[in-house]
Structures are given as C-alpha cells and as structure tokens.
Amino acid sequence: MITIQNYVKAESLEQAWQLNQKRSARVMGGMMWMRLSRRKVQTVIDLSGLGLDKIEETEEDFRIGCMTTLRDLELHPGLAELTRGAMRESVRHIVGVQFRNTATVGGSIFGRYGFSDVLTMFLALDASVELYKGGIVPMREFTVMKKDNDILVRIIVKKDGCRAAYQSQRNTQTDFPVLTCAVCAEQGRPVRAAIGARPGRAVVVEDEKGILAGGITEESARKFGEYVSSEVTFGSNMRASAQYRSMIAEVLVKRACLALEGGASC
Numbered sequence: 079m080i081t082i083q084n085y086v087k088a089e090s091l092e093q094a095w096q097l098n099q100k101r102s103a104r105v106m107g108g109m110m111w112m113r114l115s116r117r118k119v120q121t122v123i124d125l126s127g128l129g130l131d132k133i134e135e136t137e138e139d140f141r142i143g144c145m146t147t148l149r150d151l152e153l154h155p156g157l158a159e160l161t162r163g164a165m166r167e168s169v170r171h172i173v174g175v176q177f178r179n180t181a182t183v184g185g186s187i188f189g190r191y192g193f194s195d196v197l198t199m200f201l202a203l204d205a206s207v208e209l210y211k212g213g214i215v216p217m218r219e220f221t222v223m224k225k226d227n228d229i230l231v232r233i234i235v236k237k238d239g240c241r242a243a244y245q246s247q248r249n250t251q252t253d254f255p256v257l258t259c260a261v262c263a264e265q266g267r268p269v270r271a272a273i274g275a276r277p278g279r280a281v282v283v284e285d286e287k288g289i290l291a292g293g294i295t296e297e298s299a300r301k302f303g304e305y306v307s308s309e310v311t312f313g314s315n316m317r318a319s320a321q322y323r324s325m326i327a328e329v330l331v332k333r334a335c336l337a338l339e340g341g342a343s344c
Contacts, residue, residue, distance in 0.1 A: 087124040091210050094123050098227045107185025142233040144184025164242035168199035173252050188230045190221055190279050193254045198274035201282050202260030206234045240264040243337035245330040256318045259330035263338055271306045271331050283309045294339040303331035
C-alpha cells in the first residue's frame with residue numbers, strides 16, 4: 079500500500095515541475111498502478127486542474143492531454159476514424175470500463191510499461207510526446223530515454239493518412255497481454271509494426287526489405303510476420319515463454335497486415 083504525506087493540486091505546469099524535482103514527489107495520474115505500490119511518497123502532485131484531460135483536434139494532428147482517460151481514447155470518433163478502429167481495439171481489453179474511466183494516457187505512456195497496449199499503439203502511429211521542459215520528442219526516442227523528473231504534457235498524433243490495425247494475445251479476456259502488436263501503413267513510408275509485452279516495452283520494426291511493397295497478400299503478410307519476429311528480442315515470464323511469443327508475433331503481425339488490407343482492425 080502506498081503512503082502519502084502531502085497532496086498538492088497543481089495550479090500550473092511550472093509549479094508541478096518544481097514540486098516534482100524532489101525525489102520524494104510523484105505525479106498522480108489515475109492512481110491505478112501507483113496505489114498498489116509499497117512506498118512512502120512525501121508529495122503527490124495532481125494535474126487534474128490544468129485542463130489536460132481533453133483530446134484537441136487541429137488540421138494537422140490530434141493533441142491528447144496527459145490526464146485523458148483510456149475510455150476517452152476508446153470512444154473518441156476522430157481517433158477511431160484516423161486509425162480505422164485500431165485505437166479502440168488497443169484499449170478495449172484493458173481490465174474493464176470502470177478501470178478505463180480512471181486510468182490516464184499520461185500514466186500509461188510516462189511509465190513506459192512493457193505490458194502497455196497504449197504504448198504499442200502510439201509507437202506504431204509514430205506519435206510524439208510533449209514534455210514540459212524537454213519539448214516535443216518522438217515516441218520512439220522517448221521510450222528509450224532515461225526516466226527523469228520532467229512532466230509529460232500531451233501526446234501528439236499526426237494526421238498522416240495512415241492505416242492502422244491492432245492485435246493482442248491474452249490468456250484471459252482482461253488479463254495483461256502475452257503480446258501486443260500494432261501495424262501502420264502510410265503513403266511513401268515502409269510499413270511499420272510495433273511489438274510490445276515481449277515482456278519488455280514495445281519496439282518498432284519497419285519493412286526495410288520491402289516485403290509488403292508489392293501489396294499485402296496472405297504470403298507477403300506471412301513473410302513480414304516472420305521478418306518482424308526475427309528482428310525482435312523476446313523474453314519469458316509467468317505468462318509465456320520467449321519461443322511462444324516469437325511464434326505469436328508472426329501470427330499477430332500477419333493478421334494485422336491483412337486487417338490493413340481489409341480496411342479495418344479485427
């Protein structure tokens with residue numbers, strides 16, 4: 079159980095950042111995972127009063143505030159249209175509606191959790207994060223950055239005409255994923271696949287060999303799945319072995335590719 083000494087509802091990002099420079103402070107998201115930890119926190123910083131719980135749409139992109147809930151991602155019509163349903167698919171298996179009504183995007187992304195469906199989806203979309211002091215950083219760079227005391231403000235997803243599909247494998251419906259997979263294709267760029275729950279954090283593999291350049295077919299989708307699996311390092315834990323994850327990755331990538339060709343995530 080977590081023990082909290084002080085609670086501060088931040089009045090500005092600057093105040094939140096200043097408070098967060100102390101080792102004993104923590105930024106509070108939905109408190110879905112933090113509350114389960116065994117630690118003493120001197121100061122918890124609440125960002126809920128800063129208007130960062132919205133999904134804003136511009137002509138160029140979607141800007142998703144760090145306090146936006148996973149349920150908001152699931153129900154947002156603009157993100158559903160942009161990703162052809164893949165965004166909804168990436169979160170709908172996460173525990174249950176009550177959980178998704180509270181868990182925040184910022185908590186999922188800043189934690190860089192290996193099991194994060196959300197991180198896998200945003201990596202495939204080639205999204206960026208906006209940090210209060212660090213500025214805008216590509217998600218791929220952010221995932222490998224050393225954790226610091228900056229504040230994640232929002233996630234930015236470009237409207238680049240991508241087609242996306244999402245797949246995951248779970249031992250039971252609402253359990254942590256055994257493996258997550260998101261595939262995205264956009265004009266003028268190689269198809270990219272993000273693989274998460276390896277059980278490490280998600281990584282991206284691009285079709286640098288042009289396996290899908292001639293179009294997505296059963297055969298090319300299978301070969302791309304094999305290629306992605308060969309490029310990713312898998313590990314074992316209580317949910318699955320590394321060998322099983324490698325085999326599942328081939329299947330999920332193939333399914334996601336074929337879903338792209340069909341125009342919708344399945």
